[in-house]
Amino acid sequence: MNTVTKEIHNLGQERLLKLIETKQAVVGVLGMGYVGFPLALECVNKGYHVIGFDKNSEKVSLLAAGHSHINDIDENKLKEALHTKRFQVSDNMASIQDCDIIVICVPTPLDKKEKIPDLTYIDSAVDSMIAYGKTNQLLILESTTYPGTTKKKIAERMEASRQMNIGTDFFTAYSPERIDPGNIQYEVSDIPKVVGGITKTCTELASAFYSTIVNSIHPVTSAEVAETAKLLENTYRYVNIALINEMALNCRELDIDIWEVINAADTKPFGFQKFNPGPGVGGHCIPIDPFYFKWVANQKGLKTKLIDLADEINSEMPISVSDYAIKLVNKEKRSILLVGAAYKKNTNDPRESSALTIMGDLMKKGCETDYHDPFIGKIRLDEGSVKYSVPFTKEQIDQYDVVIIHTDHDDIDYSILQDTSPVIFDTRNVCSDKLADNLKLVTL
Structure with a gap:
């Protein structure tokens, strides 16, 4: 030149x-x-x-x-x-x-x-x-x-x-x-x-x-450092979500309140970062980014053991939610309402939402299933069927055997659940102690 x-x-x-x-x-x-x-x-x-x-x-x-x-x-x-x-x-x-x-x-x-x-x-x-x-x-x-x-x-x-x-x-x-x-x-x-x-x-x-x-x-x-930094950010979250999800499932079997455990651990001013369990991992980043790193590492013959294990735990979480919801009611034909279809509170984004997996699994197992979401009027399930959001009123809620709180939108008035007949399966811990007195309430 x-x-x-x-x-x-x-x-x-x-x-x-x-x-x-x-x-x-x-x-x-x-x-x-x-x-x-x-x-x-x-x-x-x-x-x-x-x-x-x-x-x-x-x-x-x-x-x-x-x-x-x-x-x-x-x-x-x-x-x-x-x-x-x-x-x-x-x-x-x-x-x-x-x-x-x-x-x-x-x-x-x-x-x-x-x-x-x-x-x-x-x-x-x-x-x-x-x-x-x-x-x-x-x-x-x-x-x-x-x-x-x-x-x-x-x-x-x-x-x-x-x-x-x-x-x-x-x-x-x-x-x-x-x-x-x-x-x-x-x-x-x-x-x-x-x-x-x-x-x-x-x-x-x-x-x-x-x-x-x-x-x-x-x-x-380099660009490679910047690319990998992004993958680390969300792989870190994916692995820690898997840890807390596994803790939640085990605490439930041990009859220990995982939410009280988390709040107690969170009082430590160092060495602990709070993660909450949930019905599954969704969105455009956390359930996807770890696999971009896994793919490129595996191409070089490298192992990604923690990502693999986290995937196993997090992928099973929506199914564990649907199975537990079914066990909550001892009858042959169950009707279930999911509250929230978005992957995250206060958004209208259903991408990779575990609500889709939960509803699809419930329907496959013979449950009549509906959902309510103030931000999402219509969703298409993985198998292709379309569902429309139903009203969130006492009259509507009383038609169901179980209500699963999936997405904890702030715009939802959870007090409507008071004195309703279904079992409330709260996967987000949004029902306060005051509401819990008037609910048939279970959590993760």
Whole structure:
């Protein structure tokens, strides 16, 4: 590379840095889901012009009309962003060429049968980048994935297809999403961003961008470190949830209140972190991320014993809930109501929710099964059948033999359960001592 070429590349890098510093960079966010949508709004809030991309034309139309599809994002915030004329939503990937920064926030699910990574959405996003990208763009992956994805699936593909050099002609980094749906305590800007680039320049540019969005960044030496940090965060939670779930099941058989045990242990000011048991592990991160690490480790012949054991315990939890619910009533035909279908309180997100597994198993075992969720009006079970949310009234509740409290939404008035006839199986410990006096109550 001659001196003139080096100078041109440096000018391109300096131009991109200047666009970031002055908020003149156009930011494209690929994927308007639970991660990309709030990130896009935060970028608008910080002064950027943002194009939110999604291949779902129905979602694009909904957002363009000012309607939020995510329960904990205020529509007024969306309408304000649209009103500024600095936010637009599009299903036309050709507009990627108008962007200076591209952030990929697409799903990274598991193949359900084999529990192996499915990077179809990332591959599709990179295809769009190859087709419509330009030189001197900063490309950041936020989707959770196994270490090596950013380099092999994005940087090396872009290099080979576009004949561009990483760190000079274009810039690529990984910064894991840390959005916590339903958690109103932490805004996007409050959550520190881990940033790891393919080259040092890539890290510096990505860090410069995120420094204008969030309050704190943590640069690391490589994209692989950043990718693995995300997997560690949620594998840690997955393993500890398995531990407390196993403790809960054993304490029940020993006639010991696991919730009292947890509260007692939590009084220790050091060396203990509180985890609560539950009916299963759901959502887009915790039940998926450990298997991205497991897959890449197993590819190298490495063992993942704790992940394997945690998977065994957590996967059995929904079935143990349905089995116990059936045992609570000694009759041939049982009717059961699940309260909450979302995987997490105060969200309208049923992805990987254990409620789907529990309902499917109950139905397979001959139980008449319904659900109530104030945020989710309709769900599709794994076997394909559709269920609609029923009213949460005393008249409706009295029709059932057992009520399973699955998701502890704050908007549910649990006092309605007082003086009702079914057994209340509380998997979330939301029924207070006051309510317990007027309930046929059992817990995990």
